[in-house]
Amino acid sequence: MSELRQDPITHDWVIINPERARRPHDGDGGECPFCPGNESQMPEETDRIDDAQGRWIVRAAPNRYPTLDVERRAAVRYSEVPEGWRRLPAYGQHEVIVESPLHDATLASLPVERLRDVLEIYVRRFRVLAALTGVARHVVLFKNQGRRAGTSLSHPHAQIVATPVVSPEVRVRTQEEVAIFDSTGHCGMCHVAGRELGGGERVVHRSAHFATLAPYASRVPWQIQIVPLRHAPSFGEVKSVELDDLAPHLHAVLGALHAVLEDPHYNLVVMTPPLDQVHRLANHWFIDVQPRITLRAGFELGSRIVVNVQTPEAAAQALRARLPQA
Amino acid sequence: MSELRQDPITHDWVIINPERARRPHDGDGGECPFCPGNESQMPEETDRIDDAQGRWIVRAAPNRYPTLDVERRAAVRYSEVPEGWRRLPAYGQHEVIVESPLHDATLASLPVERLRDVLEIYVRRFRVLAALTGVARHVVLFKNQGRRAGTSLSHPHAQIVATPVVSPEVRVRTQEEVAIFDSTGHCGMCHVAGRELGGGERVVHRSAHFATLAPYASRVPWQIQIVPLRHAPSFGEVKSVELDDLAPHLHAVLGALHAVLEDPHYNLVVMTPPLDQVHRLANHWFIDVQPRITLRAGFELGSRIVVNVQTPEAAAQALRARLPQA
Known part of the structure; x- marks a missing residue:
């Protein structure tokens, strides 16, 4: 059936x-x-x-x-x-x-x-x-x-x-990542992470191997992405030393999220490319966390343009305030 | 802001x-x-x-x-x-x-x-x-x-x-519609509607100018699509005589939906191509109705593969039972 x-x-x-x-x-x-x-x-x-x-x-x-x-x-x-x-x-x-x-x-x-x-x-x-x-x-x-x-x-x-x-999600994402690599010669996520760490207004947390960002085009209020600083296409390639760093990093940022939002409902997804079409230079795995504050309605269903009622800069600032200062 | x-x-x-x-x-x-x-x-x-x-x-x-x-x-x-x-x-x-x-x-x-x-x-x-x-x-x-x-x-x-x-929704849909036209020489929706009307197990209702179908790959329980039988790329081209037929058609199918689901919550979207890239032969407007019975969760967010707990054949049968027999 x-x-x-x-x-x-x-x-x-x-x-x-x-x-x-x-x-x-x-x-x-x-x-x-x-x-x-x-x-x-x-x-x-x-x-x-x-x-x-x-x-x-x-x-x-x-x-x-x-x-x-x-x-x-x-x-x-x-x-x-x-x-x-x-x-x-x-x-x-x-x-x-x-x-x-x-x-x-x-x-x-x-x-x-x-x-x-x-x-x-x-x-x-x-x-x-x-x-x-x-x-x-x-x-x-x-x-x-x-x-x-x-x-x-x-x-x-x-x-x-x-x-x-x-x-469909990873098919489209992979296509776009490869297109960015083909036109620029670099990994899009590495480039984004580098620019964000330079600017800072959307940086939530940083540790030895990871940065947590409020994405520039956040799809929902309080969205965060935990991005490995080392370029690695697939989650399967994460190293033990990186997990040693990811555990306290995730503990800190999820703690901040819980402190800001009372009993938050959220989805956490490990975004990683299709197994049989990994582009070693273009793909870059990350963890996406999307709190469920608002509903998707007809406009989103008809367009997939989402309406986010919060700026990622405001989210990053509020979450940073709950984290130990670097 | x-x-x-x-x-x-x-x-x-x-x-x-x-x-x-x-x-x-x-x-x-x-x-x-x-x-x-x-x-x-x-x-x-x-x-x-x-x-x-x-x-x-x-x-x-x-x-x-x-x-x-x-x-x-x-x-x-x-x-x-x-x-x-x-x-x-x-x-x-x-x-x-x-x-x-x-x-x-x-x-x-x-x-x-x-x-x-x-x-x-x-x-x-x-x-x-x-x-x-x-x-x-x-x-x-x-x-x-x-x-x-x-x-x-x-x-x-x-x-x-x-x-x-x-x-993103209409960009992807238009790309796929054009690809179907380029490889087959016909409009995908015209082809789907014709095959569905021939088969019948996913047909909910039919009138002079429209067919309501439970889509083959329905994304949610009780999803229906009201498809114009005349090939027309954009909603803006609907004719007055078609609206005369659409009103009783929509009255009948929404009535059936309300009879089967008590006080249904749903989104209704008119799907129509981008204004500046209408492909007159490949695009085909339609009305998409998606009841909100189930939530999208992490699997859907991470993959956009949705899990539908109901077959469209069962939905079509239950809705047909609430409609006047042709």
Whole structure:
């Protein structure tokens, strides 16, 4: 039943998945499937990090209500999709990363060393899913914090999805990044980060290996992007020493976001290029954080020009005020 | 303060408009600015249709809290945008179309002849805004029904915005439409409509000049598209005889949508190409209706692959059951 369909005009892919409507939500009456003791409510664990007593502090497992399911991998290959309405079985891999045994924790409230463990699992699962030859053309790693960000369960968790098609977002972004490289000879993100660090009015935080910026053309109030200062095309190439720096960096900026916005609902996405078309000089991975303050309405749906009621300069200033001064 | 900014990597345009945060909302305590008697709360009327007693039944006026403002048209032309961070004054035209004097009406509850008046004003204002030489490169006509669709005032109204930049949505759609035409020699929408009417499982309704379809790759549950059967690239070219047919057609399909979904929140958008790059053979205007049942979350933000928990075939069947049989 579940399948990937391609729009015959825009060529965007859509996942039609009626089973997803059945996934559990907070308040359904059941126990939280992510709390310690309820591990049997999830499929078999794929990865974990334990504390000194052997209790898990972060763990990963397949999603019980997957958007895409590796079991559905059929004989159909992309190149064999027939003429006419284009569809593929909804195959792929969809895992959940439970970020803490504590039901009421948030990513921002975790101690730095626990955040380091979460990032460690992010990278490990990214690398495993990216290596699913014949399945993955793109890996999306994301986190929905809060009901308005679309989460169905409040226990802190992230999700990682390997898809057999290239998504419209990364297709367009990659095209534009390559075009910038072809016309200027440099990586667009490296150039932007350099200029922003020189100017400063949209810089939120800086550490040895990362800068957090309020993007010049921010799409939503309080949007931030955490950009690696070393040019690296894909999230899979992040180094251990960079994760050591990213953990306190993320701890600081998410702390500032929580201080400014009370109980913020937000989406966090690791933006990284399609696996089979990485342009080593043009692509540049980063983490995008978009708080969910405002709704997208008809103008945005009809144009994809978003209306942002806040300047990124004001956001950067307010967030900087909550961070230790450099 | 308000301005258009271009993302330096994706080249998407964003409107940064802090004033929009101050617009009135239901429950602010004030009187509804769209109700008869409160006309002075809006800027001077630009168009209206009266009943036999000379009372307005539909009227248009500039938005008091415009996303884009014609007054801001500066000496800056698009071609003169300087190097570096690309920005333009937020000029354009933003009007509100009040669709009924009745505060609690909905588009679906209006009698057919009143809906004909609404459509008449839609077309008239579209043609006027499209003719704003030097301002408009694209006109977005849309309606937000209900809080979850992003409306701030419940009195039935639509909005129309003329922008000086081409939006990402229509830029991509036009590119794909032209590519389809170049490789096949026909309009993609004409081809899709013809095939759908032949098959039937995603056909919701058909009249002399229009077909309502549940799109093959529907992006949200209950999405419908009302497609003109005559090939016409732009909404501005719709004929009077077609509006005579569209009014009862829209009355029927919105009535079915309201019957199936209780008090549906939805966005309605007239999709039409950029004004200065109409491809007469490849572009094909249509009306897109997207109910707001589900939220977009991190996966969608990171990929723009949407997950739809309902098949369009099931939606078409349920909606057809609420419509008079052909």
